[in-house]
Amino acid sequence: MDIIIYSQPDNPQKDILLKTLSEFIKPVPVMVFDFDGLFCQLRSRVSGSAIIILLISHEEELEQLMEDRSRLFNTKCIVVLPENGDDLAMKGLALHPRYLGYADSDFSDICQVLEKMMNKHRPSHKTGIWGFCGR
Amino acid sequence: MANILIVDDDPLIRTLLIDSLTPLDHSLMVAETLSECLSVISTGKFDLVLLDVNLPDGSGLDALPDIRRVVSDPEVIIITGEGDAAGAKMAIEHEAWDYILKPFSLEKIILSVGRALEFRASKQIFTPAPDSVFDRSNIIGTSPKLTACLYQAVQCAGSDADVLITGPTGTGKELFASAIHQSSRQKKHNFIVVDCAALPEQLVESVLFGNVKGAYTGADAPREGLVKKADNGTLFLDEIGELPLSIQKKFLRVLQERKFKPVGGTDEIRSNFRLISATNRDLHQMAEDNEFRRDLLFRIRTIHIQLPSLKECREDIKPLSLHYIHSLCTHHGLETKGFGPEFLDALESYDWPGNTRELIRSLEQAILANVDSSMIYPNFLPPHIRLHQIQSSLKIKTGSSIPAPDFNSADTGVTISLPRELLDPIAPLKQVKIYAAGETEKLYLSRLMTVSNGDMEKASALAGISKSRLYSLLKTCRTDVNE
Ligand SMILES: Nc1ncnc2c1ncn2[C@@H]1O[C@H](COP(=O)(O)OP(=O)(O)O)[C@@H](O)[C@H]1O
Numbered sequence: 001m002d003i004i005i006y007s008q009p010d011n012p013q014k015d016i017l018l019k020t021l022s023e024f025i026k027p028v029p030v031m032v033f034d035f036d037g038l039f040c041q042l043r044s045r046v047s048g049s050a051i052i053i054l055l056i057s058h059e060e061e062l063e064q065l066m067e068d069r070s071r072l073f074n075t076k077c078i079v080v081l082p083e084n085g086d087d088l089a090m091k092g093l094a095l096h097p098r099y100l101g102y103a104d105s106d107f108s109d110i111c112q113v114l115e116k117m118m119n120k121h122r123p124s125h126k127t128g129i130w131g132f133c134g135r
Numbered sequence: 136m137a138n139i140l141i142v143d144d145d146p147l148i149r150t151l152l153i154d155s156l157t158p159l160d161h162s163l164m165v166a167e168t169l170s171e172c173l174s175v176i177s178t179g180k181f182d183l184v185l186l187d188v189n190l191p192d193g194s195g196l197d198a199l200p201d202i203r204r205v206v207s208d209p210e211v212i213i214i215t216g217e218g219d220a221a222g223a224k225m226a227i228e229h230e231a232w233d234y235i236l237k238p239f240s241l242e243k244i245i246l247s248v249g250r251a252l253e254f255r256a257s258k259q260i261f262t263p264a265p266d267s268v269f270d271r272s273n274i275i276g277t278s279p280k281l282t283a284c285l286y287q288a289v290q291c292a293g294s295d296a297d298v299l300i301t302g303p304t305g306t307g308k309e310l311f312a313s314a315i316h317q318s319s320r321q322k323k324h325n326f327i328v329v330d331c332a333a334l335p336e337q338l339v340e341s342v343l344f345g346n347v348k349g350a351y352t353g354a355d356a357p358r359e360g361l362v363k364k365a366d367n368g369t370l371f372l373d374e375i376g377e378l379p380l381s382i383q384k385k386f387l388r389v390l391q392e393r394k395f396k397p398v399g400g401t402d403e404i405r406s407n408f409r410l411i412s413a414t415n416r417d418l419h420q421m422a423e424d425n426e427f428r429r430d431l432l433f434r435i436r437t438i439h440i441q442l443p444s445l446k447e448c449r450e451d452i453k454p455l456s457l458h459y460i461h462s463l464c465t466h467h468g469l470e471t472k473g474f475g476p477e478f479l480d481a482l483e484s485y486d487w488p489g490n491t492r493e494l495i496r497s498l499e500q501a502i503l504a505n506v507d508s509s510m511i512y513p514n515f516l517p518p519h520i521r522l523h524q525i526q527s528s529l530k531i532k533t534g535s536s537i538p539a540p541d542f543n544s545a546d547t548g549v550t551i552s553l554p555r556e557l558l559d560p561i562a563p564l565k566q567v568k569i570y571a572a573g574e575t576e577k578l579y580l581s582r583l584m585t586v587s588n589g590d591m592e593k594a595s596a597l598a599g600i601s602k603s604r605l606y607s608l609l610k611t612c613r614t615d616v617n618e
Binding site for chain 2: 093094109
């Protein structure tokens with residue numbers, strides 16, 4: 001089971017998330033950082049062979065993801081929101097994530113959830129965090 | 136895609152209709168009796184009914200007025216073995232679209248179905264779609280077991296009762312839960328998914344009930360829990376069997392009182408949600424073993440839908456495959472691929488322990504195995520599925536009278552048996568030699584594929600033949616078996 005991270009390149013939270021994840025799961029990841037990159041990656045791999053972390057910085061990103069929801073196909077995702085707004089949370093939950101977290105936490109909750117999800121999928125091939133640059 | 140109900144008590148006619156309408160990408164449901172037809176049609180959303188006249192419990196023609204009166208007002212095509220003027224007149228009076236006599240040609244049915252649906256589509260431009268009907272469009276399959284679950288789902292959608300959906304993994308529990316929500320009174324509100332299997336014990340309580348600021352280390356802000364977010368909507372507790380016992384107790388109270396306190400809080404919060412739970416575990420056994428609260432179990436299963444495994448619904452494999460090959464090809468930016476009977480044979484002979492999820496995944500692997508090919512062949516499937524097909528074909532051939540060779544026994548050799556017909560009366564040597572060579576080849580190939588774990592590359596290297604030669608041998612061996 002692989003982990004793919006979606007984040008805008010300028011989202012400062014991604015570095016903190018990466019650092020925290022690397023303490024839990026090795027090897028250290030490179031990451032997917034835009035929509036095109038994310039969907040290009042999903043198109044080329046068997047659905048459900050990765051967990052996606054959607055690191056959201058703006059509401060519009062959620063709206064766009066919602067529009068393209070069918071392109072996420074059978075992939076399980078975790079949504080991380082920048083703040084605690086009701087509207088934003090409702091939009092995040094509409095993606096039916098396995099977990100909804102917030103970027104103002106230390107991400108340890110996300111790691112715990114990931115660990116549990118990945119344990120469920122074992123034994124499968126080696127776990128690693130990886131990704132690529134979109135543009 | 137249209138929702139079509141086929142009402143006929145003759146299994147041959149049903150199969151014929153299903154086979155000819157499935158490739159047109161319609162969603163099909165079947166009823167064998169008039170009462171079944173009337174019960175499903177009153178709650179489902181149908182565009183077209185193909186109605187037999189002579190049904191075990193009455194005449195389809197007599198039910199025509201009731202069928203035309205249901206909210207989705209489907210078009211009706213009458214199919215009858217005994218055409219008569221009175222029947223035809225009644226059909227016309229009740230605006231049946233067509234009156235077709237058996238035996239009929241498939242072209243005629245397909246043409247009539249196409250025209251009826253065109254007519255309906257033109258009518259619907261002027262009439263808005265009915266509101267309170269069950270939308271099963273994402274749920275594929277017409278097998279009796281799946282249909283029975285759909286009937287239950289239709290009932291669930293019409294009530295607010297708590298629902299428990301059980302069944303092995305990948306059978307569509309979340310899909311059913313979402314379909315029930317989409318057709319229920321709660322549909323305008325949220326459908327909140329809680330995946331209990333993904334939540335570590337220390338997080339479950341705050342995820343469900345929320346927390347106040349400072350409730351625990353790291354709780355820097357107050358958070359609303361998912362139970363509150365489901366207010367007026369549906370709370371879907373997936374894998375409810377994984378809920379820790381301490382939370383089960385708290386959750387039972389929420390179900391009884393519809394209120395709860397967030398972690399660290401003192402004020403009670405109200406939430407009025409409809410609960411749908413799902414699990415692949417045996418909750419009764421868990422209750423016996425004190426791992427699941429019996430009182431919670433009784434509370435959550437007002438309606439219990441037990442989804443069948445895919446191997447219990449083999450006839451659904453074909454429509455599921457057609458549907459998913461199309462959507463997977465679209466997802467991967469490819470033209471929709473075709474497949475032949477041997478591919479379907481491989482799919483239908485496998486037991487699918489991971490059910491529809493595994494089927495989708497395997498189809499996707501097969502599609503991606505050779506993106507340039509316009510067809511999908513059995514050898515594009517994951518090795519264990521190919522291997523299974525080969526082995527089961529060999530088993531059919533050897534039959535129960537000849538025990539399968541035990542390659543692991545201490546004996547070094549494996550024997551083949553000659554059938555009595557070759558020895559009594561004694562057959563020409565050439566014929567016996569051909570038979571023995573064929574059997575030896577099959578035993579060899581079976582062992583070869585086991586040893587190489589279905590890996591064609593490895594198998595051809597071990598056998599010292601090319602991959603294409605190996606594939607053709609396997610294919611001949613299967614064709615031979617299927618004859
Ligand atoms: N009858 C069905 N028709 C169409 N798709 C199905 C059906 N049953 C399951 N699926 C698909 O199989 C996958 C797994 O279904 P899901 O509801 O997640 O299973 P479960 O919750 O039982 O593990 C999903 O992609 C779902 O859409």
